[in-house]
Amino acid sequence: MNISESLRNSSAGPKNLRGAELDDTDRLILRLLQDDAKLPNNAIAAAAGIAASTCHARIRSLQERGIIRGYHADVDPAAVGRGLQALISIRLQAHARANLTRFEEYLAELPAVEGIFFVTGDRDFLIHVAVPDSAALRELVASNLSVRPEVAGTSTAVLFDYVRPGTVRPED
Amino acid sequence: MNISESLRNSSAGPKNLRGAELDDTDRLILRLLQDDAKLPNNAIAAAAGIAASTCHARIRSLQERGIIRGYHADVDPAAVGRGLQALISIRLQAHARANLTRFEEYLAELPAVEGIFFVTGDRDFLIHVAVPDSAALRELVASNLSVRPEVAGTSTAVLFDYVRPGTVRPED
DNA sequence: CCTCCTTCGCGAATGATCTTCGATTCTATT
DNA sequence: AATAGAATCGAAGATCATTCGCGAAGGAGG
Structure with a gap:
């Protein structure tokens, strides 16, 4: 040197x-x-x-410099047995908001979770999930979300479609 | 063997x-x-x-077979001058729901749009956007969404964080 | 049981691509 | 003008992608 x-x-x-x-x-x-x-x-x-x-x-x-964070293949969820997508909004108990990061990490571990939005407003999280069918969606909400002590409530909306256009473009 | x-x-x-x-x-x-x-x-x-x-x-x-739809670089939005992310829910006029695809294509053309959720329930679209600052966010809502005749109303929630865990998941 | 036929896997060869390196050009500063 | 640092360039060598012919495995039908 x-x-x-x-x-x-x-x-x-x-x-x-x-x-x-x-x-x-x-x-x-x-x-x-x-x-x-x-x-x-x-x-x-x-x-x-x-x-x-x-x-x-x-x-x-x-x-x-971390500007390019990685390269990823875009795989059709339906082709790998995840034909149903949904958005689940999650409200946390007030006392549980100290450990937000922990809960976020728990969500990231769930295989069905495609994206986690940590959002301002009346809700705390909005998660984008892909599951095989409606039974799996119900199972996910019942067994992986509602049973958690941090979770005060959830609201699920099924997706008709999800499009990711060209991804992030530099400001133009 | x-x-x-x-x-x-x-x-x-x-x-x-x-x-x-x-x-x-x-x-x-x-x-x-x-x-x-x-x-x-x-x-x-x-x-x-x-x-x-x-x-x-x-x-x-x-x-x-379309199972791999493409390969994309993951670029840090903050590094390309888009340090503020938000979720905008959009309600459409009832009579405008015939041309949902057209409006979806319009949204996909907007540079700030990172993802479009076509959702069931009381709202019609939920879009994930990345913009330089709050002024640009207000400008986006005012000049690109609210002015459209199809749009009945919008609701914006700023994001604290967005994580896409699919990229680092070790196993199913 | 045998043969044909399709599908899939394999190794080797070839062409394309990646990666590094020293030298050159550019730019800002003194 | 002189210097130092940074960016660019072309060329070389290493690595990789892609194609090809061949052979093995599994069915279908005789």
Whole structure:
């Protein structure tokens, strides 16, 4: 390790290859990878008008800075035996609101849970679940939610459809 | 005989590659790719105890059957200038419920929209949005939702947190 | 029981892609 | 103008994806 490296490492700021701000090229890269994570690096580089090695370095920097949090396959829930989706709003007991994180972690462990919204207002949580059928939905609410001492009440709404458009686009 | 043969023989379900049913190997592949879409094919093959070419054929089959719908990068919304998330429930005018699909497509076009829940009950839609700040949230509701003739009313709840646990789930 | 036929799995070869590296160019500062 | 730090580039080598022919397993029908 040389002097400049030790100076960088000793500084309290994030060890960015570049500054914290994103330029237009970064935003383009993010948009392309959100749309299709399998897009080859050289195709992204061509679209951005930069060299492949430069594009690769930028993508790695985005990952190391936590801007790209990961890459995930989008699997059809119905194809894996989860044909029914629902939103369940959960009210907690007032005294249980000290351990919100614990309950959130419990929810995250449930296999049916696809998303957890920790929301302001009269409710505490809104969870998005995918289950095989209505019997499994009832079983989930009865045996995994209502029995919990923290839970004051639940309200379930079945989903007709759920769409996730192109995912998060950089502000434009 | 090898390990994979005995595993397949011990499982009761059908093992069609072209058929509609998924066997244990398919489910393992799906789980691994959901967790990390960048996982190399040969690593998946090793984890499943099958040859790389066989694994590749199975993954392609899963894609062609629409079970794997795509691969997407997970981008931190706060890093791209969308530090505020909210859930907006939308009630439609009764006469506007004939063109639900049209309105859903309109919502999908909005850059701030991350997810659209088409829900049963007293509300019609619940949309998950990510915006830069509260001013942008107010602007979104006022200029993109309330002004639409189909919209009878909206109700907005700011999110403290949103977690998608499907990405880190170790097992079913 | 035998043969045909389909489906699936396998290893090897080839082409594409990823990843690293040293050198060059750019930019901000002195 | 000179310097230092950062970003870019092209090329090389390692890794990976994809295709292909072949063989084994399981049914269907004779």
